[in-house]
Amino acid sequence: MEVRRDSILSLELPYRERSEIRRTVFRGAADGPRLSLVSGIHGDEIEGLYVCQQLAAWIEDTERRRPGALRGTIELYPALNPVGIDSLQRFVPVFDTDLNRSFPGRADGLLPQRVAAAAMRHLCGADLVLDIHASNIFLREIPQVRINHEFAGRLVPLAESANVDVIWVHGSMTVLEATIAHSLNDAGTPCLVVEMGVGMRVTPAFTEQLLVGILHLARRLGVLAADVELPALEHVAITADDNNVSYLNAETSGLFIPAVEHWKSVEEGQLLGRIVSPHHGEELSEVRSPTDGILFTLREYPVVYEGSLMARIVRQ
Ligand SMILES: [Zn+2]
Structure with a gap:
């Protein structure tokens, strides 16, 4: 297994510092399928950062015990809005912009647009992207996947392996087109939106539950070897819709x-x-x-x- 840590975008901030969007790439056999995790698009949502850490720990530990368990590639993008996370803000500071309304972005635009464009450039072509959200500071959510009805045929069968409690298929009235998920799905890269927990907190029971689902998805996609042993899926999702x-x-x-x-x-x-x-x-x-x-x-x-x-x- 090869591990690479690099940044997909480095932007100069006005006073000396730079803002970098960092990722960690675990690469097994070359040209295997690719699973990407994204979190921290909203700077007040931390649950997904912990999921990234737990997945990294699982990969490192499993590869030590059973070299070759990782057949494809797993990429972690834990903090797409690093300045927001550093300053406890949901939106991109200074621009006061919701990064998840800035997709697909523009490489020559303002900072949020550039981050969105860089994320799209790197994530497009993945076999599956999980965009992990943590509600906000006001509401606590049980682990759930939210899907735009337009992409339900492709995404619901994937969500059923995600070990979540609810799969919520949204009708066209509630669809937000400038999100990372809509932009990726529209471009042909499947992206599941996970919502769980609450803003500014980590809920270990939920992150552990989702981790089991991510591992099952990875094995199903061929990112993990077929004979890798995993904890059983224990959650059967209820399907929710506008009705x-x-x-x-x-x-x-x-x-x-x-x-x-x-x-x-x-x-x-x-x-x-x-x-x-x-x-x-x-x-x-x-x-x-x-x-x-x-x-x-x-x-x-x-x-x-x-x-x-x-x-x-x-x-x-
Ligand atoms: Zn969010």
Whole structure:
């Protein structure tokens, strides 16, 4: 196995420093299939960085015990928005731009456009790209893959090996075309978007769950040798779409105090939480489930405004 660490883009910052987009490439047999992991497009989402570390550790350990286990190539791009990560910001600092609305980018554009163009140049042609997100600081998500319906035929069978709990196929109304996933899928390179955990945190149980899925995908694609032993896939995904997902939005502003646990079955009418005010003893509003189903998104940050999303439930 050959290991290479290099940078795909180096940009001069105004005062001395440079911003580099770094990657690590583990290469087995030449010309084998290629699996790429991308994370940190949003600077406040850290879960994917830990998945990259765990996958690197698994490869190094497995190649020591069983040389030749890696047949193809695994590339890690843990931090596509390094200045955002360094400064705890979701968007690209200074430009105040969502990097994941800047694809496919332009090599002669502003910094976010250049990063997007460099990422496209290197990722196009991979056999599979996983773009790992960690929600935001407001909502906690159970591990899930999100797919644009346009690409569902090709991507859903892949997502079924990803060891996630939900596969959410989005209709055309909610599709965002300037994302890395849409740009790659449009260019013929399959890309799965993973959402899990919560912003600014790492949830080891979720990263370990996804790691098992990534290894199964790698073996299925021929990136890992067919006889490499892996932990069993333990999660069977529920399929969600625009017809079976309920959104719970706050009726009033205040503090949301949940009354249920994440990823549990809930019944129609069940109390999910309360909205209270620090100025009143009595509660302002009760949050009740509109349906039977499973709570797969739950508000993490307690301060809510009228209309804030508090939970999402998928009907079974
Ligand atoms: Zn994100």
